Amino acid sequence: MIFAIFAPLLLAIIIPFLSRWKDKIHTGWLILPIPFAVFIYFLQFVGSDFQPKVFSVDWIPSLDIALSFHLDGLSLLFALLISGIGTLVVLYSIYYLNHKEQLSHFYTYLYIFMTAMLGVILSDNVFGLYAFWEFTSISSFLLIGYWHHRERSRYGALKSMLITVFGGFSLLAGLILLTIVTGTTSIQGMVDQADTIVNSEFFPFILTFLILGAFTKSAQFPFHIWLPDAMEAPTPVSAYLHSATMVKAGIYLMARFSPILAGEPYVFIILSLVGLVTLTWGSYMAVRQTDLKGILAFSTISQLGMIMAMLGFGTKVALFAAVFHILNHATFKGSLFMIAGIVDHETGSRDIRKLGGLFTFMPVSATLAIFGTFSMAGVPLPFLNGFYSKEMFFKASLDNTASSPFAETLVTIIPILAVVGSIFTFIYSMYLFFNTFTGESQVDELPKHPHEAPKMMLLPPFILVLGVLTIGLFPTIFNESLITHAADAVYGGEANKDIYFWHGLIPAFYMSIAVVVIGAVMYLTKSKWDRIYHALPGRLSLNKVYDWIVAKTETASQAITQFYMTGSLRNYMVLLLTAISAIVISVMLITDGMNFDMAETAPITTSEVLVVLFMAAAAVATIFARNRIAIILIVGVVGYGMAVLFVMYRAPDLALTQLIVETVTVALFLLCFYHLPNLNKSKTTWFTKSTNVIISVVFGLIMMVVGISAYNGRAFDPIAQYFIDNSYKLGGGDNMVNVILVDFRGIDTLFEVAVLFGAALAIVAMIKLRRNKGAN
Structure with a gap:
């Protein structure tokens, strides 16, 4: 069954290569056997003695999430419609679409949609259902906008996606609540706990979210307005999506949860x-x-x-x-x-x-x-x-x-x-x-x-x-x-x-x-x-409401963007630091994170105080410096002071890393700033200066409080002991830090290296581009 579900998707990957021969043979003829084979596969289950079938593949075992597929009478009916009518639509499109069209795009989108619909009606896992559900919205958006050179096609595609994706988010909320209430991600498991769901305090929200998901997808009033505009798609798409498959996804959702509702x-x-x-x-x-x-x-x-x-x-x-x-x-x-x-x-x-x-x-x-x-x-x-x-x-x-x-x-x-x-x-x-x-x-x-x-x-x-x-x-x-x-x-x-x-x-x-x-x-x-239509609906139109909402949303988002995207680095820092400070303070107040216990902390020595004061003095000095190079050197003092603290706290590996990073950073900044003009600090008002001081002091105090609070209050058991116990046994290394980076967090490290490699390639490309321009 799993191959039958994903066969159209696998074929969609190679359709662009098959379309190279579209001048000799229409691409539709080459791919027609796949949906027909899927139809024949599901047809074998039809009969008076039919019994439900279950297939499962682990997806995220740690979260008890699997790609589980359940074939019962309802999903079998939809599977036959999706594959059977899908076969007829492909055959019909061979004569409807000219070979000069972008056939590879059309059939790729169509087969992605076919897999998405099969996944929706066969998924037993609610999160698998949601993933396929959103794939139907994306692929239908591409199909409706297939003739993208037409303004109405683009409008209809965007309209359908905005409305159905809104419903998709509502559906996700409902599925999450169902999972919380029942403790399972299986739809059949949820059906078995129908009484628990109905009697739950979350049931009104579950019902609302599920209904919104179904109504938007199946074009129920007042969300029906996307369907007429979706008719800008080629007729094969309309015959497939808007009569037999996609528009019935919401119907399927309500039917699937009908034993509960x-x-x-x-x-x-x-x-x-x-x-x-x-x-x-x-x-x-x-x-x-x-x-x-x-x-x-x-x-x-x-x-x-x-x-x-x-x-x-x-x-x-x-x-x-x-x-x-x-x-x-x-x-x-x-x-x-x-x-x-x-x-x-x-x-x-x-x-x-x-x-x-x-x-x-x-x-x-x-x-x-x-x-x-x-x-x-x-x-x-x-x-x-x-x-x-x-x-x-x-x-x-x-x-x-x-x-x-x-x-x-x-x-x-x-x-x-x-x-x-x-x-x-x-x-x-x-x-x-x-x-x-x-x-x-x-x-x-x-x-x-x-x-x-x-x-x-x-x-x-x-x-x-x-x-x-x-x-x-x-x-x-x-x-x-x-x-x-x-x-x-x-x-x-x-x-x-x-x-x-x-x-x-x-x-x-x-x-x-x-x-x-x-x-x-x-x-x-x-x-x-x-003539009654002149009175009802007359000038009234839900489409005008939709257009007004979209226009106002764009206007509001543009105004908000213009508010903070001013091009001023200072404004960006003010907004970021203010937002972080507000969020951190709110969370700490709600979670009672202001309780500090200094009894178990190590005593502060005179040498530590001197180093910190030296670092603070250097940080303050950056405010008064008039030269960029001087500022970078002073900032470097702060970094080297941090390395000294690492040495004092018996962390030589961190101290060495800090020294290398600080040296490279200072050198790079000096190389860059050497070519910049002299620094001319603009005159600022007392209000700006006082704002800077307040934000700086508040943010610094918050970071200090967070550090102390993190030491005293732990929401979870520390994982340090796990690494102490298993670094040598599982990783085979004496250096715990290296084992963590290479073995326990190997995938993280791999992606970090990949990011650096990608950045290096981008830099090389930019240098070559500049050289080529210079040669010209």
């Missing part, structure tokens, strides 16, 4: 309310759009809201329907994104106002779009998988119970919002299909003369539509082998296991009929009521 009143209120608002608002705004991918973007927001609401309901039927709709949505939405890309690719436009009558020119694409749009609309036909999960959603919306007055009100309005959101879903589905493929043709307004796409480009959406029909006609096969196991993992037990078309004349069926009838009437009369 389901049944909690606040979880029901927050997830149900936000999910239904997202469903209604997303479907309402989709009808307003004129760009094909814009319509699909808001429809994705709407569908994600519906799934989130069902996870909030927390009942058997709702959780089963949520898992079922994850699969259904991936099939019909993935196909529709690809069809939209085909329309754009073959006509040169995605503007629905310029399209129309394309059924004549693109009959295969139009036929595939029929099944995708009607399934998305939830039309009650037995061969459309979307209707099955939509009717389950209606049934689940009627089966909720209230535990508070507010929840009772919410229970009452849940079916209403479900129907309203679904009506607009029906409208935008019909709007998407009929306004594109039927009606009067406007060929003259299109940049290209429309024609059908190549057969191999039609194959990926055809396979996804075939999935729509197969699931619709044979739902039991998918149910027993896959969906049931996924639902059981979400519910934490046996979830509802029934899928069939006809449930009888129940309220959910009447709700479906009402959606179709009212939606059809509203679609046919759209021109008479769509």
Whole structure:
């Protein structure tokens, strides 16, 4: 399993080398077998007798952190979607992207993202999950901004990263609190301690942080604004990230922790309310759009809201329907994104106002779009998988119970919002299909003369539509082998296991009929009521709020930077020393670090006092010196005085090191300062001088107090005895200092040497550059 997870990442490393032959063979053909092989690997686990699998590799054993991977029904469903649709997206991109594009960049980012998503849904360790979670944000940022020469692509990429990374930090906080409460980093271990988590005083914070992480990633209101702008990415990216994978990461997170959260009143209120608002608002705004991918973007927001609401309901039927709709949505939405890309690719436009009558020119694409749009609309036909999960959603919306007055009100309005959101879903589905493929043709307004796409480009959406029909006609096969196991993992037990078309004349069926009838009437009369968008949202826009926050943040950061980046060394020292002093004093006061015990300290001798006074006099003399060379020599006296103290304290090795370092430092400064002009000290005010004195005295006293406090107060047991006992036994050396540096801290020393080596190379390069300029 571990190789299956990291295989796309390993391939991403060599993709730049494979792309050298892109003029002879499209890079996509060379890398297509990998996601398909991963899909076949996970496909072998599908079956009615499936049992969860666990794989683990030590990562940081000292912190009990391992790369643990857990394959259950839920992660298997997502793994099949990620690898299966990933294979189709790569095949589709071969015909969508020209070989003159930067294919190495595109496929490298895509395969990094594939590994990141597999890691998210398979990780059992929470910190492994978080690492992969952030990799999805970074790789999606690169994919959305693939056409970086476009301003809108850069804007959309930055917007998606800022919002999702904010959620990622929130998720990290929640995972840390979960680890503290449960004492484990395993998600399955946390699920086993569900009662401990729910009864913890940290539970409100855990819930808030997890929900923020899920809402930002899965584009829930009001964080949904990044998804429409992410449509600036190439269509293969939209079909992959924004229909089947990345946007469902937040859904996966809530589903994974559902055994812990389901049944909690606040979880029901927050997830149900936000999910239904997202469903209604997303479907309402989709009808307003004129760009094909814009319509699909808001429809994705709407569908994600519906799934989130069902996870909030927390009942058997709702959780089963949520898992079922994850699969259904991936099939019909993935196909529709690809069809939209085909329309754009073959006509040169995605503007629905310029399209129309394309059924004549693109009959295969139009036929595939029929099944995708009607399934998305939830039309009650037995061969459309979307209707099955939509009717389950209606049934689940009627089966909720209230535990508070507010929840009772919410229970009452849940079916209403479900129907309203679904009506607009029906409208935008019909709007998407009929306004594109039927009606009067406007060929003259299109940049290209429309024609059908190549057969191999039609194959990926055809396979996804075939999935729509197969699931619709044979739902039991998918149910027993896959969906049931996924639902059981979400519910934490046996979830509802029934899928069939006809449930009888129940309220959910009447709700479906009402959606179709009212939606059809509203679609046919759209021109008479769509002026409502001038009032709602009108000029109101969450995008303006986002832009205002970003602009103000940049302005504030610029002002703060200009405040301290003045170019004055004195100002830098004042700020640094003041900050250090404030922090140290605060910590010492909080930790009671001002208690001093001088009983065990060694007596101070006259010779030590004389050396220290000599050093202090030299330090003070630097203030009055008028020449740089004199200042360096006086400072050298302070350094040599320190070496004398080391000798007096019987540390000859430290004294020798201090002498060498001080000599080299003084010599280097003298060589440099010899070429500088004479020192002209600027006149300073009494305020500046007094400030300098205060800061200097305070900082010096603080360092003295810290030294004395460190001797008397120890928060931890000293490690000196460990080195005394083990230096010879483990390191094989009599010189303890050398053993510590070379053996116990060998890696530190290695990196220190590497830093010096890097600095030396930089100096050599600068010298050569200067010589070359001089030669010219």
